[in-house]
Amino acid sequence: xxxxxxxxxxxxxxxxxxxxxxxxxxxxxxxxxxxxxxxxxxxxxxxxxxxxxxxxxxxxxxxxxxxxxxxxxxxxxxxxxxxxxxxxxxxxxxxxxxxxxxxxxxxxxxxxxxxxxxxxxxxxxxxxxxxxxxxxxxxxxxxxxxxxxxxxxxxxxxxxxxxxxxxxxxxxxxxxxxxxxxxxxxxxxxxxxxxxxxxxxxxxxxxxxxxxxxxxxxxxxxxxxxxxxxxxxxxxxxxxxxxxxxxxxxxxxxxxxxxxxxxxxxxxxxxxxxxxxxxxxxxxxxxxxxxxxxxxxxxxxxxxxxxxxxxxxxxxxxxxxxxxxxxxxxxxxxxxxxxxxxxxxxxxxxxxxxxxxxxxxxxxxxxxxxxxxxxxxxxxxxxxxxxxxxxxxxxxxxxxxxxxxxxxxxxxxxxxxxxxxxxxxxxxx
Amino acid sequence: xxxxxxxxxxxxxxxxxxxxxxxxxxxxxxxxxxxxxxxxxxxxxxxxxxxxxxxxxxxxxxxxxxxxxxxxxxxxxxxxxxxxxxxxxxxxxxxxxxxxxxxxxxxxxxxxxxxxxxxxxx
Numbered sequence: 331x332x333x334x335x336x337x338x339x340x341x342x343x344x345x346x347x348x349x350x351x352x353x354x355x356x357x358x359x360x361x362x363x364x365x366x367x368x369x370x371x372x373x374x375x376x377x378x379x380x381x382x383x384x385x386x387x388x389x390x391x392x393x394x395x396x397x398x399x400x401x402x403x404x405x406x407x408x409x410x411x412x413x414x415x416x417x418x419x420x421x422x423x424x425x426x427x428x429x430x431x432x433x434x435x436x437x438x439x440x441x442x443x444x445x446x447x448x449x450x451x452x453x454x455x456x457x458x459x460x461x462x463x464x465x466x467x468x469x470x471x472x473x474x475x476x477x478x479x480x481x482x483x484x485x486x487x488x489x490x491x492x493x494x495x496x497x498x499x500x501x502x503x504x505x506x507x508x509x510x511x512x513x514x515x516x517x518x519x520x521x522x523x524x525x526x527x528x529x530x531x532x533x534x535x536x537x538x539x540x541x542x543x544x545x546x547x548x549x550x551x552x553x554x555x556x557x558x559x560x561x562x563x564x565x566x567x568x569x570x571x572x573x574x575x576x577x578x579x580x581x582x583x584x585x586x587x588x589x590x591x592x593x594x595x596x597x598x599x600x601x602x603x604x605x606x607x608x609x610x611x612x613x614x615x616x617x618x619x620x621x622x623x624x625x626x627x628x629x630x631x632x633x634x635x636x637x638x639x640x641x642x643x644x645x646x647x648x649x650x651x652x653x654x655x656x657x658x659x660x661x662x663x664x665x666x667x668x669x670x671x672x673x674x675x676x677x678x679x680x681x682x683x684x685x686x687x688x689x690x691x692x693x694x695x696x697x698x699x700x701x702x703x704x705x706x707x708x709x710x711x712x713x714x715x716x717x718x719x720x721x722x723x724x725x726x727x728x729x730x731x732x733x734x735x736x737x738x739x740x741x742x743x744x745x746x747x748x749x750x751x752x753x754x755x756x757x758x759x
Numbered sequence: 760x761x762x763x764x765x766x767x768x769x770x771x772x773x774x775x776x777x778x779x780x781x782x783x784x785x786x787x788x789x790x791x792x793x794x795x796x797x798x799x800x801x802x803x804x805x806x807x808x809x810x811x812x813x814x815x816x817x818x819x820x821x822x823x824x825x826x827x828x829x830x831x832x833x834x835x836x837x838x839x840x841x842x843x844x845x846x847x848x849x850x851x852x853x854x855x856x857x858x859x860x861x862x863x864x865x866x867x868x869x870x871x872x873x874x875x876x877x878x879x880x881x
Binding site for chain 2: 337338341342344345346348360361362363364365366367368369370372373379380381
């Protein structure tokens with residue numbers, strides 16, 4: 331022990347450290363890095379090499395570059411436990427999806443220190459806890475705030491309590507005998523499942539809980555938790571009716587809304603982030619499986635985007651990305667999700683869209699992007715994008731295969747000359 | 760032993776097994792030999808010089824956990840688990856003395872041989 335040099339001991343310590351440590355300059359060029367950091371970085375960096383932190387994470391956490399450049403203080407903590415979702419698909423269910431967290435501290439004008447940690451197991455545990463929380467919140471919070479309704483097997487209101495009137499503005503006596511879905515106009519709401527779909531799940535699972543926008547009689551939207559419980563006599567397989575509980579969830583505090591935005595949005599473009607994309611994909615996959623609802627995916631990638639960054643600089647590139655996101659988000663159907671998947675790659679989840687509808691929307695987005703004009707000191711900047719579409723049916727329900735298929739078609743569109751939507755040969759009926 | 764040309768590409772697992780410690784130390788590239796449970800039992804002088812570690816402290820510890828975490832992923836460590844017969848050269852980036860360093864790795868394993876090797880060429 332005594333004849334080992336202190337440098338050697340220090341190296342041993344760093345080689346064995348179970349947390350990734352990285353020192354880099356403001357542009358992300360890595361000066362020092364320990365093996366644990368490289369263990370995670372190299373598989374992500376792929377062919378582009380792992381000499382630059384931001385480039386290595388460009389596909390999985392494109393927001394890091396802008397988060398760092400937006401940090402103007404001379405020193406300080408830029409981000410703390412920023413989550414990076416590595417796996418999008420759910421094909422490898424045997425292991426937990428891989429999630430890394432990244433903390434970056436600015437030590438000087440051109441010196442950053444970062445840590446990289448694998449928190450996949452923690453995430454799995456968190457999700458379990460959150461589910462339990464939702465349950466307890468629903469069961470324990472002030473019982474008086476609940477509108478409760480008894481519903482017949484064919485969806486008609488058998489009875490409703492007085493709180494239903496207070497919460498929704500509909501007279502609870504007058505709605506008896508009416509179709510609940512019509513009273514609540516649930517087919518018009520943007521989020522999540524339709525009421526009859528909730529009934530179907532409750533019929534098989536016993537209950538179903540979801541949160542989403544609901545409308546009061548006067549048209550005012552409010553955020554509502556909706557619990558559907560199936561009632562049965564115990565002997566038959568068919569439910570003998572349903573209980574529905576509606577809860578007006580108090581307006582979320584500003585901090586809560588901020589947190590929500592932080593967790594689901596890409597900070598640069600305001601599009602959904604990879605995490606949200608991945609979670610939505612899994613939800614929609616469940617619906618595809620249970621209801622055989624069609625689900626389509628569009629992936630798009632800006633053409634020659636690197637040239638824009640190289641010629642006009644990252645700020646103009648960022649501006650272009652924002653314009654693309656705004657233009658495409660404006661074309662989305664109510665339940666569609668527009669997400670930034672990587673540097674200049676975006677994905678669009680389209681529940682209830684078949685292939686023809688997806689191809690049509692992709693073509694609209696292509697035109698919208700080609701029409702964009704961004705002013706730069708160096709002149710006018712324009713953009714085009716290439717598109718690939720695929721449906722979950724084609725991928726036989728596998729999210730990994732769906733992503734791969736859409737990607738393959740996107741690259742076919744690139745090969746065919748860019749600025750186009752790849753048309754699939756022999757369209758299925 | 761007759762003078763045969765030993766290169767990073769041509770050296771076989773049997774050659775490595777037959778060599779003395781001194782011969783392996785004289786090779787111009789790093790040589791790490793480890794058991795099925797990944798504990799290191801060969802760590803040549805070239806590798807020690809590149810990593811800055813004394814072979815005496817590396818011998819007997821689990822390679823992918825304590826020294827070479829950067830290879831503890833599907834690109835290297837997993838391959839030794841999945842492929843009993845392995846002879847492949849992969850471009851890689853190591854963190855020798857905490858500096859990102861581009862290298863070539865040669866991964867060597869053979870069914871029936873308990874010792875596996877990673878050769879490292881800077």
